[in-house]
Amino acid sequence: KKLQTDSLDETIFRKAEEISAASYALDLSNPGAVSKLTKRIFFQMKDFYVSTALIPKSHGTVSMIILYSLDSVKHRILLQRLAFSGAAFLAILALSICSWFFTGRMITPLEKSRQEQTEFIAAASHELRSPLAVILSGISAMKKADPKEQEHFLSVIEKEGTRMSLLINDMLSLSNADNHSWKMHPVSCELDTLLLDTYEKYEPLMQDHHMKFFIELPEEEIPPCPCDPERISQVLGILLDNAISYVPANGKIVLSLSQTETHFLIRVKDNGPGIPDSAKTSVFRRFYRADSARNNRQHFGLGLCIAYEIISLHKGTISVLDTPGGGSTFQISLPLA
Structure with a gap:
């Protein structure tokens, strides 16, 4: 009657028999309802695959309940989940490292460019402020100076204005180079x-x-x-x-x-x-x-x-x-x- 039970509780077999009769209309306790053809069903319980069957014989009917434990399946699924989780973790880690590395390489030139731009603006402002201060000072002095002295202040103002013009031309040249709009005629x-x-x-x-x-x-x-x-x-x-x-x-x-x-x-x-x-x-x-x-x-x-x-x-x-x-x-x- 029992080939191998692995010390299973008898109630598990009874539970399988009840599910077979209630859910699949295969009542193992009523073999008289079986025709000459074998009836069999397959379903799953909590921890088992289950197959029940009624097999007609020449002198009666054989009822069968087969239970297959899901422990090994669950173990394989657990191993697969761990493997996929590990692979996903390694992929995320590799992606994070690559993102950090390449993002760092991309950001470094931008930060350098921003720093150079800030330094350029500060230095340009300083250079422009010097001749501008001289020009404003010369204009203020001209208002109080004698007509003979005004010629000297005009010369100073003209000289500083020329310096500012040269500086602005140089800055425009560098701006054209930065914008790749500097035309060459080879x-x-x-x-x-x-x-x-x-x-x-x-x-x-x-x-x-x-x-x-x-x-x-x-x-x-x-x-x-x-x-x-x-x-x-x-x-x-x-x-x-x-x-x-x-x-x-x-x-x-x-x-x-x-x-x-x-x-x-x-x-x-x-x-x-x-x-x-x-x-x-x-x-x-x-x-x-x-x-x-x-x-x-x-x-x-x-x-x-x-x-x-x-x-x-x-x-x-x-x-x-x-x-x-x-x-x-x-x-x-x-x-x-």
Whole structure:
């Protein structure tokens, strides 16, 4: 009557028999209602799969109740739930780490840009405030001055107004570079001719400042450079103006051109006070001055930044080289093609 019960309580079998009769109309206690065909049903109790059946035989009817424990199924489901939960946890953890990492990489440039913008606005405000204060002070003094003295104050006001105009033009140039609206007009340019024109333009100015000015060009012919000659001349002017401002009288400035297999190299070398190693990358920042204690009212710390932007638009580089014996050497590297 019982093949294997695993020490099950007899009431479990009775419960299965009651459910079979009440819910599925298969009454195991009334085998006489069975025809010649076997009747069987399947259902689920709380902890078991259940099958009940009435099997007609030649001398009676066999009733059958089969219980299959769900413990192993529940154990497998538990393991699957733990596995899926672990996989979900690891996926969330990996997603969180990736999100943190990539979000950090995305936010870092934004924070840097915001910080640089804040510093730029503060520095620009400071630079604009100085000439504006002089202009307002000159206007106030003019109201009280004699007609003979007014000419002096007008000259001061004009000079400071020109300084403000130069500063605003530099700021607009950098704004165009930031907005990628700075137009380049590259043409096939002979760099040696461009450097000769620059040399001839600056030679009288060098003589006025009692400086020795030299140019060094390669003896062999060099190919044309695809660049915007006006912008490259602007960069050379920035470098030479800086050299004039920082090199003392009777100093020496050399403008040179050379070529490698892949690049043109333009250098502006001087024998001035030089630039410390710690400041060689900072000099291209906006409103940076190599000598913070030096009060040069003609320079706002934007020239080298503008030069950097122009050379970057040409897919080139500009850097400060180590100069044996002192002084500074700025090198511009432009690609051959």
